[in-house]
Amino acid sequence: MKYEFPKDFLWGVATASAQVEGAAFEDGKGPTIWDAFCRLPGKIRDNNVMDVTCDQYHLYETDVKLMKDMGVKSYRFSFSWARILPEGTGKVNEKGLDYYRRLIKCLKDNGIVPNATMYHWDLPYALQVKGGWGNRDIVDWFKEYANILLDNFGQDIDIWVTFNEPIATYVGYGMGSFAPGLADEKYARQALHNLLVAHGEVVKLFREKNLANAKIGIVVDIWRHYAGRAGNAEDEALVLQGNEIAGYGWFLHALFLGGYSEALTKYMEEKGFTPKICEGDFETIAQPVDFYGLNFYNGIIDNAEKMREMRQKMAEGGNYQFKPEQHPEAIYDVLHMLVEKYHVNVPIYVTENGYIHIDHGDKPVEYFLDDPDRIEYIRDVLQWVRRAMDDGIDVRGYYCWSLLDNFEWNAGFTMRYGLNYTDFKTLERIPKKSAGWYSQVIRENGFEAEPIVLKDSVIVK
């Protein structure tokens, strides 16, 4: 059957500054927490750094042409804070502003709508050594930065995102596996609180600017957990942890319902992790936004028993390759949850969705170029999105992660998410089969596919 999308549906591709730009120490850019983190032994697979990565800083025209050729309608990118303010605050780096001016002009000249994220994890190192998100002053620092962005690009950009995936700051401050590499949960809880306040303050600032047509929102990734065995106490505990304590519920509750959920509040009190909350913080955080950005990759089925088996196999030295099941249907459930549980009554964009291939250097390029599994997964997700739209949920666009293979954070160059293959030596971009397929979907504003048949899903009945 034909899955058709509305006339103005925004088909896009997404990237982030740190993952694609390179030029990490060029033209006045200051170091970021990721530049520092990458340089510590053992933090990044194969100890790779993001100094060059896809070199989009120099090759942006090539990439815009790549998008143009694909027919992409919108490009979601992020500003590098340290490129604009090398020390986080104070002195503005004109060359950094100039780069984004050129990028945006190039996009618009080619009829591509820019969708700009202010913060995609690459905090200036200079602010991190002052405590980063854990220092309440960062609310002012972030406002100063946002103000510069809005003053310089407010007229050119209609879609603004304050933050991409706040949870990454928890992974970086509370678990240590992302930059800056701190494993201090109490500190992380405060950091995330400050980050949410910074979001709210910048939404307020944005309103003061009265920019015609421009909209602002936030992107929260949702990896919803489901009990493998409904009613099983162990599984349900994992679900609570994954959704409410250390997952999307933390942010969505504060952003759309106000304050932290009862479960989270109780947890933080018991552990002594309750952050310092100033008067008015919760109102600030819950500022109305113009849209919500959903990053969706998968749904997770928690089964404590299976988890133990896996750990056991790994402890015994077994070569257990973790290959998660794919649950594209979870996006349908998540979209409903947004509206029904969190009362999200603004338009929704799927701001990221994608599929990885692992590359440990043992496979030829051809292996990555032929990617029917990626096509299948994206198609399935889109079918579920279409079905949710049929139910009346207001989804306005879909961005594929990613335009091209790039630096995948602590996985370095070993996880390829691109519709285009990146040769990290020659910097050549080669379209994968999925690029051609996605291009066709955009051209036809939909696709032909067999209707979805679900077997025994614990997610969607």
Next chain:
Amino acid sequence: MQYHFPENFLWGIASCAAQTEGAAFEDGKTASCWDVFCRLPGSIRGGDVMDIACDHYHLYEQDIAKMARMGIKSYRFSFSWPRILPEGTGRVNQAGIDFYHRLIRCMKSYGIRPLANLCHWDIPYALQLKGGFGNREMIRWFGEYMDVLLDNFGDEVDLWCTFNEPIGIFVGYAKGVKAPGLRDEAYGRQALHNALVCHGEAVRRFRERNIAGAKIGIIVDVWKHYPVRPDSEEDRAIADYYNECDGYGMILSPLLLGKYDEKYLTYLKDHDLSLDIREGDMELIHQPLDYFGLNYYNAFFEHADEVREREELKKKGHPQHMKMVHHPEMITEVLYMLVHKYQLKTPIIISESGIPELDPDHGPMEDFLNDDWRIDYLEKILQGVYQGLMAGLDIRGYYIWTFMDNFEWEAGFTMRYGLYYTDFETLERTPKKSAFWFHDVIENNGFERED
């Protein structure tokens, strides 16, 4: 003339963890703020890192044996905080504790007295991420670190030092030249204040233990600036600024007089800066010490016209060619200042004194071994110390910086301060002429010199 030093004068050698140990990511040690700073392009001359440095972590036995042969009476070293507490607080790394046990036992087996320093700039990166010395929590973290050290080494070490050159923190936070590489004057000034409170907190915890015979102090470097024309208001203002607002005065006044100098307070006010000074801070900072450690390298004479020229060149981005004129004799005046202006009543040790030889192009070893000029400089310093002794100052020891060439912070491997030459490829240590000279000085408890 014969320069004869008091009996039991402590002839020593100074070094520190980050500059010599290496093993930066071994046996459970985590990154320090310096390990990260080194890795950021442009921070260190030559782009060098301190991952190996002199590999003292593995080669300490031969180093201590060489010191013993030189006749060294005391070895001043520093603990690496992230080797002891990888996350800065909480979990103790036993392998780190074990290393310092081995090091201390090795020294003592030769009769060398350890002088142990808590903080020689290399704070755990995990704490830097939380704001480092700019975060008041640091006072609690530093206190915890002191407790861990006293629990483990309280009965092995009798000479303790809280900080070496606290100014290094100001330079790192306000000027960006040292780790963590921040250029934020307000933050840097607060960080320095907090560091002094950390010092006080450590002294307080030390006193609580009542360890018989053990002493605690702090080490401050004094690079004193003098007006070239004492009657020139301009020259005096420049010297005052460097001494009181950008130098030792920011540390010595609170530490020894219990208050910040009026000139410093005026500066803060005029520049719209303020310090968050909490109740009890000044008392904590101003606790009595058992000794004071002076690091002396040089003095500066400021002429307003030259300073203007310097600033102009700096603005134009010209490299700074500092004409190094050496003033070893000024150490005596600095010693008098400690006693008169700062009313110091404790014994003094010269905790560092030395002179570098530049090696930007990594020349052959032979060029560095005949260092008569170093011997000449050190003798002049010792003449100054001797003059202080003759004037009745209570000076108990003299430590040379340093045993072997090591990683000289932002200068990387391009500044050689050692009595031993270090080949940073083979890690071989070769004595310079000054090493033999120091051996003789110690053996004779002095030296002879005409002039």
